[in-house]
Amino acid sequence: MSEVLFRAAWASPSNIALVKYWGKYGVQLPSNPSISFTLSECRTESRLELLPKSGEQQIEVYLDGEKKDSFVPKIAKFIQRIAPELDWLNEFNFRLHTRNTFPHSSGIASSASGMSALALICCDLHEQISGERISDFYRKASHLARLGSGSACRSVYGGLVSWGEHAAIEGSSQDFGTPFSGKLHPVFKDFQDCILLVHQGEKSVSSTVGHDLMNGHPFAEKRFELAGQNLASLVRILESGDLDAFIQLVESEALMLHGLMMSSVPYFILMKPNTLKIIEKIWDYRKQNGVPVLFTLDAGANVHLLYPAEFKAKVEKWIDSDLSSLCENKAYICDHVGQGPYRLNND
């Protein structure tokens, strides 16, 4: 085995958008601004080793210790994309070890956590190799992560993170994510997200295809405008702590995202019958018990059940008794707003 010349390891979490990014142009630039909660328990942990290279660049990827040749093209494409910014990238062979803390087939996208972990690793290696500090390490990592997967740029910070230019968000940019620095009501600091795994496995339509279908979508312009308006409203809600308004805005965003999928050409549906059954149960429970539980959806069938931390014990009991039977293999993951990525021990 050849000698490892440099190595770096990082853990980075997944995120869940409240105002959704759906539609892009150019090189992964968002058609509308978005904002997400960074999660905590759903993470990717990766270690990249740089090895001596002679001839063609070799890339090896190991998932949970097993060689995964099918992952190589995605990593190679990412490296090619960021190589103009990190001149050493083409000088080494790569060995990437990666694992997700959530099941690979759970339908939870690992691209945000995976690409943000890899971008952070590349920034770390850049500092080691060049011997120079990157002046804004996380901003650079967010920019690089964006080139791998748009939503990944929001995973390099903890808490609430926006992406895309917006007048209501200071420092916002199309190029990288911005940690939310507005006034935040305490209720949002430790919000819970229980991911109800309705359908574990490959999605029928990838988000790349979905984003592309926004080009020429009949509702595109209106959607991009509404996303901006929703973000402006959300900034006010985040300060006031108005949970009724939060519920209405976040659920509407999720349904609008899926409405866009259903009204694109070709159209598609990612929700499953149990997605709708869970949504109805959430609405009923909220009405009957006055507990502010709400849902959001990613580009998939799984339901993210969001609620304030003070209701944790009560809501988890209800999930177990009433919702888990609607999940595939009764599986769900209890997560919450987290602190963002961290460097791992390099061994």
Ligand code: PMV
């Ligand atoms: O980063 P991508 O290309 O996988 O797109 C993610 C899009 C959504 O998850 C549906 C919304 C979002 O803002 O994260």
